[in-house]
Amino acid sequence: MLNIVMFGAPGSGKGTQSEVLIKTYGLFHISTGDVLRDHIKRGTDLGKTAKEYIDKGQLIPDELMVDILASVVDDNKEAAQNGVIFDGFPRTIPQAEALDAMLEKRGTKLNGVIGLDVPEDILIARLLNRGKETGRSDDNLETITSRLEVYNNQTSPLKEFYAKKGILHMIEGTGGPEAVFELVKKAIESM
Numbered sequence: 001m002l003n004i005v006m007f008g009a010p011g012s013g014k015g016t017q018s019e020v021l022i023k024t025y026g027l028f029h030i031s032t033g034d035v036l037r038d039h040i041k042r043g044t045d046l047g048k049t050a051k052e053y054i055d056k057g058q059l060i061p062d063e064l065m066v067d068i069l070a071s072v073v074d075d076n077k078e079a080a081q082n083g084v085i086f087d088g089f090p091r092t093i094p095q096a097e098a099l100d101a102m103l104e105k106r107g108t109k110l111n112g113v114i115g116l117d118v119p120e121d122i123l124i125a126r127l128l129n130r131g132k133e134t135g136r137s138d139d140n141l142e143t144i145t146s147r148l149e150v151y152n153n154q155t156s157p158l159k160e161f162y163a164k165k166g167i168l169h170m171i172e173g174t175g176g177p178e179a180v181f182e183l184v185k186k187a188i189e190s191m
């Protein structure tokens, strides 16, 4: 079983790299952003709550997010038997602690964390471009600015959290998707 966290700022390429990884390694992909957007599309209560946070570029509260993640994992036990790529989770230290506890309870663990490093000006350009192409409602300059601030304040401390555990692999994420994937593959093979 191979459990991997794809870590990085919004626009760093977590989703793009995860898509290739699931095909290469037969892993199950959980993007918490996709899970929330699906709830919004279906108009569920959770979707209504999530939309308020997402449109402001803020994080969904930890307790709620941890419950959502656990239920996605438990609902997909069979698909996830080779392992899971966690994309966009954890985003806070309490979420990372909850993930460790959750995996331990299920008799498994995190094998590694792949961090994609991309300078802020490139992140902003990529997100604005994605906003134009996909119409994703939080890819506008105002929301992008708060998402990056939230990343710097609440999410980037996870780098130290995972570095201390010795499982962090930081990768230069500025190249094209194929070039970055070669680096991701090397990191995974070293796990």
Ligand code: AMP
Binding pocket: 010, 032, 033, 034, 036, 053, 054, 057, 058, 059, 060, 061, 065, 087, 088, 089, 090, 091, 095, 138, 147
């Ligand atoms: P993403 O698609 O990963 O960029 O996530 C889009 C938005 O969903 C984020 O800006 C947050 O508002 C929310 N979100 C996704 N994952 C999480 C998480 N692990 N914790 C809290 N909020 C999240």
